[in-house]
Each structure stands twice: as structure tokens, then as C-alpha cells.
Amino acid sequence: MVLAVEGLVLRRRDGVRLLGPLDLTLAPGERLGLVGESGSGKSLLVQALFGALPPGVLQTAGRVRAFGVAMDQPGPARDRLRGARLAWVPQQPDQALNPLLTLAEQLTLLPGLQRQEPPRAVLARLGPLLARLRLPSDPAFLARFPHQLSGGQRQRLCLAMALSCDPELLVLDEPTAALDASVRQDFLDLALELRRERGLGCLWVTHDLAVAADVCDRLLVLYGGERVEAGPVTRLLETPRHPTTARLLAASRREPSRETGFLPAPQDRPVGCPFGPRCPQAQTSCLDWAPWRGTPGDGLRCQRPLAEGIGP
Numbered sequence: 551m552v553l554a555v556e557g558l559v560l561r562r563r564d565g566v567r568l569l570g571p572l573d574l575t576l577a578p579g580e581r582l583g584l585v586g587e588s589g590s591g592k593s594l595l596v597q598a599l600f601g602a603l604p605p606g607v608l609q610t611a612g613r614v615r616a617f618g619v620a621m622d623q624p625g626p627a628r629d630r631l632r633g634a635r636l637a638w639v640p641q642q643p644d645q646a647l648n649p650l651l652t653l654a655e656q657l658t659l660l661p662g663l664q665r666q667e668p669p670r671a672v673l674a675r676l677g678p679l680l681a682r683l684r685l686p687s688d689p690a691f692l693a694r695f696p697h698q699l700s701g702g703q704r705q706r707l708c709l710a711m712a713l714s715c716d717p718e719l720l721v722l723d724e725p726t727a728a729l730d731a732s733v734r735q736d737f738l739d740l741a742l743e744l745r746r747e748r749g750l751g752c753l754w755v756t757h758d759l760a761v762a763a764d765v766c767d768r769l770l771v772l773y774g775g776e777r778v779e780a781g782p783v784t785r786l787l788e789t790p791r792h793p794t795t796a797r798l799l800a801a802s803r804r805e806p807s808r809e810t811g812f813l814p815a816p817q818d819r820p821v822g823c824p825f826g827p828r829c830p831q832a833q834t835s836c837l838d839w840a841p842w843r844g845t846p847g848d849g850l851r852c853q854r855p856l857a858e859g860i861g862p
């Protein structure tokens with residue numbers, strides 16, 4: 551299994567639960583979409599997968615394994631995976647770029663670290679990839695610093711860095727969120743093309759179901775730090791059963807990048823279903839989150855799921 555997350559719980563230092571308990575698995579070559587509106591815990595989950603939680607967030611239960619290695623335990627096995635078999639394209643390019651390093655230095659850093667590959671050899675090897683990403687590879691360009699690039703170029707540079715050690719799994723955390731609408735589709739097309747050519751597995755984070763439909767086979771829908779629905783992308787788009795999924799779908803059809811509404815702060819989340827207060831289907835039993843209808847295996851967690859065949 552490429553990824554195996556079991557019973558993961560993340561909390562703030564004051565004990566407030568931010569995510570979980572959450573289970574997730576990803577098979578080799580599989581393309582999983584992680585969807586949910588802003589604040590639902592997508593980036594925290596990604597950070598947990600890399601064993602790189604932000605200060606102030608603690609893992610209080612569960613296990614996170616990638617390629618059989620515990621990512622929640624520091625050590626050389628984990629260090630060997632990060633940026634090598636398991637690569638990451640961040641939400642903001644600045645999360646992956648060091649402002650003090652030239653492009654050549656950024657690009658040669660990971661292969662140097664993970665494969666002891668000399669800088670000149672790395673740059674020669676990456677030439678065709680840079681060309682595919684429409685990034686010049688002449689010395690003058692590579693001597694630039696990140697702030698001298700456009701937003702689109704910076705994100706394409708992040709993609710080149712993520713692919714620089716030929717990963718088996720690429721994790722993209724809303725990679726187009728920081729881009730202008732005009733270059734968003736361009737980045738998506740490039741990332742999709744490269745993913746397909748290399749047969750890469752991917753975990754693609756987005757709040758836009760329209761994007762997820764293009765890039766994934768399977769979807770996991772998060773709301774308020776909890777998994778509310780999961781399954782094949784075609785099934786979720788045709789017959790969403792959790793009201794949260796239906797809501798995301800409606801939002802993506804109206805206007806792809808539209809913010810989909812108000813999610814309570816972690817400390818203000820209800821005891822029951824996190825979507826309960828906003829849900830048009832809610833009934834009193836939804837205040838009790840523990841039992842849910844449907845078998846645990848089908849990934850749906852809702853007491854009043856939308857009927858089969860009834861779209862949003």
C-alpha cells in the first residue's frame with residue numbers, strides 16, 4: 551500500500567480536535583481526490599502524511615504509513631522517502647521555495663540530497679522536464695531567484711522540483727489556488743499530462759469537484775475534519791449521497807472557484823454531524839454523530855443520505 555492512515559486524530563495544543571479519527575488507503579498508481587471546503591482539514595492531512603505538521607498541531611492517535619514507513623516517526627527511513635518516492639506540490643509555491651536560493655540551487659537540492667547526484671548532472675537530466683514545463687534552462691534564467699518569476703512559473707518550478715527524483719506518489723495541495731484564473735487551466739493540463747505519462751499515483755487536494763472529476767478515480771470528502779463520503783468519482787458526481795458532497799457539486803457547477811460557505815471554527819464544531827447546522831436534511835438524530843446509516847465500508851457517514859438517483 552502506498553499510503554495507509556489508520557485512526558489518525560490531530561488536535562490543537564489546547565485539545566480541540568482538528569481532524570479525525572480518519573482512515574485512508576491509497577494503492578500504487580491510484581488517483582485519489584481529497585475534497586472539502588476551506589478549513590475542512592485537507593492541508594493538515596497532507597502535512598501529517600509527510601510527518602510535517604505545523605507547530606501547534608499534535609497527532610494524538612493513529613498511524614500514518616507511506617510505502618510501509620511510519621511517517622509520524624522521525625528517522626532516516628522517513629527522510630529517505632520525502633521528496634523522493636513521495637513528493638509534494640504545495641498550495642502556495644512559497645511553502646516549497648527558499649527565497650535565498652537561485653532556481654538552479656532549488657532544483658538541484660533534492661536530487662543532491664536523495665541521490666547524491668552532482669548539480670550539473672541534475673540540471674542536464676531535468677532539461678527536458680523544464681522544457682515541458684515551459685521553464686527556460688539557460689544559466690541566466692537558472693541564476694534567478696524565486697521572486698523574479700511569475701506566479702505560474704513559480705508553481706511550475708515547484709512541480710519540476712516535486713518530479714525531480716521520479717516520485718511514485720505526487721501529492722498536490724490545491725496547486726492552482728494561488729494562481730490567476732488565466733493560468734490555472736494551463737497548470738492543470740501540464741500536471742495531468744505529466745502524471746499520465748509517468749503513471750504516477752496522486753493525491754490531489756481541491757475544493758472544486760469539477761477539478762476532481764478531471765484528475766481522480768476516487769474521492770474522499772472531508773467536512774469539519776471528518777470524512778463524510780468516499781467512493782468512485784463518477785458515483786459521487788452522479789449521485790452524491792452526503793449533503794456536503796451535493797453542496798460542493800452545486801458550488802462547482804455554478805462557479806468553479808467560488809467559496810462554498812461558512813464552516814464553524816474547530817472549537818465551535820457541533821458534537822453531532824459537523825455539517826448538521828447547515829444541512830437541509832438534518833433531523834434531531836443528526837446531533838448524535840456516532841451511529842450512521844450505511845455500512846462503514848461504503849464511506850458514507852450520514853443518517854439521512856440523499857436518495858439514489860436524486861442529484862442536488
Ligand SMILES: Nc1ncnc2c1ncn2[C@@H]1O[C@H](COP(=O)(O)OP(=O)(O)O)[C@@H](O)[C@H]1O
Binds near residue numbers: 587588604
Ligand atoms: N498550525 C495550526 N494551528 C492551529 N490550528 C490550525 C493550524 N493549521 C490549521 N489549523 C486549523 O485546522 C483546520 C483545518 O485547516 P486546513 O487543514 O488548513 O484546512 P484546508 O486545507 O481544508 O483548508 C482549520 O480550522 C484551521 O484553522
Ligand SMILES: [Mg+2]
Binds near residue numbers: 593
Ligand atoms: Mg489547505
